[in-house]
Amino acid sequence: MSQREDILARVSAITALPTSAMQMLDLAGDPDTQIEDVQRTVEYDPGLVTNLLRLANSAYFGTGTAISSVREAVVRLGFKRVFQIAMTSSIAPIAQREIRGYDLPRNGLLRHSAATALAVEYLPKRLSMRVPDATYTAGLLHDIGKIVLGTYLEVSSAPIVIKAYRENLSFELAEQQVLGTDHAEVGAALLEYWKLPQTVVDSVRWHHDPNQYPHKDKTVVDLVHVGEHVARICGTSSSTDGMNYAVCIESIDRLKIVPDMLEIVANDVLGSLEEICSIFN
Amino acid sequence: MQVTVGISEMKVSSNPEDTLITYSLGSCIGVALFDPDARVGGLIHCMLPLSRLDPAKAKQNPHMFTDTGVPTLIQNVLDRGGARKRIVAKVAGAASPLNDNGMFKIGERNYTVLRKVLWKNEILIAAEEVGGTVARTLVLNIATGKTTIRSGGAEREL
Numbered sequence: 001m002s003q004r005e006d007i008l009a010r011v012s013a014i015t016a017l018p019t020s021a022m023q024m025l026d027l028a029g030d031p032d033t034q035i036e037d038v039q040r041t042v043e044y045d046p047g048l049v050t051n052l053l054r055l056a057n058s059a060y061f062g063t064g065t066a067i068s069s070v071r072e073a074v075v076r077l078g079f080k081r082v083f084q085i086a087m088t089s090s091i092a093p094i095a096q097r098e099i100r101g102y103d104l105p106r107n108g109l110l111r112h113s114a115a116t117a118l119a120v121e122y123l124p125k126r127l128s129m130r131v132p133d134a135t136y137t138a139g140l141l142h143d144i145g146k147i148v149l150g151t152y153l154e155v156s157s158a159p160i161v162i163k164a165y166r167e168n169l170s171f172e173l174a175e176q177q178v179l180g181t182d183h184a185e186v187g188a189a190l191l192e193y194w195k196l197p198q199t200v201v202d203s204v205r206w207h208h209d210p211n212q213y214p215h216k217d218k219t220v221v222d223l224v225h226v227g228e229h230v231a232r233i234c235g236t237s238s239s240t241d242g243m244n245y246a247v248c249i250e251s252i253d254r255l256k257i258v259p260d261m262l263e264i265v266a267n268d269v270l271g272s273l274e275e276i277c278s279i280f281n
Numbered sequence: 282m283q284v285t286v287g288i289s290e291m292k293v294s295s296n297p298e299d300t301l302i303t304y305s306l307g308s309c310i311g312v313a314l315f316d317p318d319a320r321v322g323g324l325i326h327c328m329l330p331l332s333r334l335d336p337a338k339a340k341q342n343p344h345m346f347t348d349t350g351v352p353t354l355i356q357n358v359l360d361r362g363g364a365r366k367r368i369v370a371k372v373a374g375a376a377s378p379l380n381d382n383g384m385f386k387i388g389e390r391n392y393t394v395l396r397k398v399l400w401k402n403e404i405l406i407a408a409e410e411v412g413g414t415v416a417r418t419l420v421l422n423i424a425t426g427k428t429t430i431r432s433g434g435a436e437r438e439l
Contacts, residue, residue, distance in 0.1 A: 105304075161433055165415070170379050229378060233387050235288035235328055237307040239432070242416030243388075246379040259384055266387075267335050270289075270328070270345070 004180030007153060011189045014152040020045035021090035025195060028083050035074050038082060042070045051089035052082065054279045060118070060272040061085060084136045088117070091140060092280040094147055101150030102157050103240045107277065109147065112236040113140050114276050115269050119227035119234075122268040126261055129219075137196070138203040138224050145187025145204075155179065157240045164244055171241040172208045184208055210251045222251040226262075233266040234273065286324045289345035293323035293357040297424035304418045306374035308388035310347055310395055310411075311419040313371045314354060314404075315426040316363035324421050325354045330390040347394040355402050365403055371428040371439050372409040373419045388412070408439045 001009070017025075023041045027033040042048050049070055055061045056073040061081060067073050074082050095110040102109075120139035124131045149155040164174035175182035188205035203221040206213040207228060213221040225248055232243055286292045286303040294301060301324040303311050315322035325344055332339030332346040343349035358368060372395065375388035392411050399406060410417065410430055418431040419439075428439045 158434060165433060229385060232378070233308050233328070233385070235305065235307065235309050235326075237305060237416050239305050239416050239418065242305075242414055242432075243307045243376040243378045244414040247381040247384060249380075249382050249384075252382075252384055257384070259386065262385065263329055263334055263387060266329065267338070271338070 002180055007149070007179060007181050007186060008189050010153060011148060011186060012193045014148055014190070015094065017194045018045065018048075018090045020048050021086055022194070024083050024086045028079070029197075033079065035071065035079075038074050038079055039071050042074075042082070042086065048086060048089050051092070051279065052085050055085045055088065055276070058272075058275050058279065060276060080133060084117075084140075087137050087140060088114070088276075091144070094151075095144075096280060097147075097151065099146060099150040101153075101155045102146050102238060104146070104150070104238050107281070108236075108238055109143060110280065111273065111277055112231055112238070113143060115231035115234045115236045115273050116140070116142055116224065116227045118269045118272050118276070119230040119265055120223040122265045123223055123227055123230070123255070123257075123261075126265055126268070127255060127257070129255075132199075132220050132223075134197055134199040134203065135220050135223050138200045138207075138220055139227050141187065141191060141196070141200065142204050142207045142224050142228060143183060143187065144190060145183030145185070148186050148190055149179070149183055161240050164241075170208070170246045171244045182208075208245060210248050218251070218254060222248075222255050225251045226255060226257065230262055230265050230269060233262065234269050286326050288326050289328055289342055289350075291323060291325040291344045291350060291354050291357070293321065293354070293361060294423050295319070295321040295361055299423040301421045301423065302418065306417045306419060307376050308374070308385065308391065310372065310374040310388075310391040311417070312351055312354060312395065313419060313421040313428050314358050314363070315369050315371075315421065315423075315428070316358060316367045317369065317426050318367050319362040319364065320423070320426075321358055321361040321363045322421050322423050322426060323354050323358045324419065325350050327351065327391060327395075329387065330394040347391050348398060351395055351398045352402070355398075355404070368404050369407045369426065370399055370404050371419075371421075372406055372411060373417045373430055373439065375411040376414055376416065377412070379414055410439060 056067040117140040172182040210221040303326040327347040327350040375392040
């Protein structure tokens, strides 16, 4: 078995998505889902209730008036938003942990993930585009492979970083050469195992190389690619990989992004990031 | 005491027991100022070049933008007894992604705006490590004025 096959085979044994998040995924895929189903699923998980109400009353997710019950949150915010909040709430406890192998301090990956999720929603708004459904979730989960590699498989990024800077390779190419795989492929394998929508899985898989994305409409993967660069402008890059990733010029062209827009979106993200992150601290 | 300077934050100190540190400078810019006679120093971590992007936010937190943050840092060092002609300025950050084709010029623009602000204030850059793709941590020791950079697991004096 190659190192790549070994790593990918171990993904399923690593960590489970909380039951409430798995049920939310089922509900999201079922056209007959009723408000009561969503309410019951959320109320079954006290931690999710707390986070849902906090996020539902935040400036970013909120509607301006106070939301005091799960039912009110589902009715007022809609299922799509409640699903996104449930995913954020499920991922936060593992994304908050220090990831030794990748030299990410406590809260480091959560900040980067939340900043990317916000960027992929602010970008299309600034571009006067509709925000595709899967975008927020793909943005939030794009680097989940780093948790798998850096925490559960105890991979050390040190030889990867040395190779990247010595040979002038982008970080994920150096990962591929050292490990036989990279955090994008590992993350996608985990999300596939968790049965996330295919658009989310494929966007995470190809977020460093959107041209490889196997579908004609590349909007979500392009947004995640550019959104992650915006998140780095917001100061959420880690000390290991820094800004050492290539920009896909085709993504920039497809989204019709002009240079000033990235600073504008970075400023948008910064306006909401502290509030979202502080909810989990 | 080790004092962490967060993103969009500034700290000034004349306590010789203090070490000011700012982590993970990517496209952001970090500036360390030190007056060796007055023994006062300051460190800032600015994120975006120009405050005209969001003047309300710049008023609330001038340290977020290079054009408002660095003058505030200079003023704070002067207020604590520093003198312009003695101030030693050291700079780190301003990285950008690989082959960005000019799309992500934020690091470069942060650096350009910084140079302009320092030039206006007649402060020269004594040492710098800017550009590339690496994330840097910048440390200023108030007892000695020694400035160090950490990146990629290595540490060196700036």
